[in-house]
Amino acid sequence: MPSCKEMTRLLSDSLETPLPWPKRSVMHLHLLICGTCRRYRRHLLFMHKVLAGHNHLMFLSDTAKQRIKDSLAKKTED
Numbered sequence: 346m347p348s349c350k351e352m353t354r355l356l357s358d359s360l361e362t363p364l365p366w367p368k369r370s371v372m373h374l375h376l377l378i379c380g381t382c383r384r385y386r387r388h389l390l391f392m393h394k395v396l397a398g399h400n401h402l403m404f405l406s407d408t409a410k411q412r413i414k415d416s417l418a419k420k421t422e423d
């Protein structure tokens with residue numbers, strides 16, 4: 346059974362890549378008995394979802410980025 350500290354690593358890893366079933370099963374077993382890790386997982390999933398929702402900001406075209414910069418520069422001049 347992983348410790349809560351090890352669980353933070355497992356939970357983070359599980360968001361990046363599918364874990365092998367032995368790790369997945371001990372992780373789910375730990376989640377069944379540990380409210381702290383369930384809460385941590387809920388927060389982690391929430392943050393992951395929020396950040397994934399803003400992915401489009403990283404893929405703006407150069408033209409769009411320049412338009413935003415120009416607009417911000419204009420606002421600071423006012």
Ligand SMILES: [Zn+2]
Pocket residue numbers: 348349352375379380381382
């Ligand atoms: Zn725990």
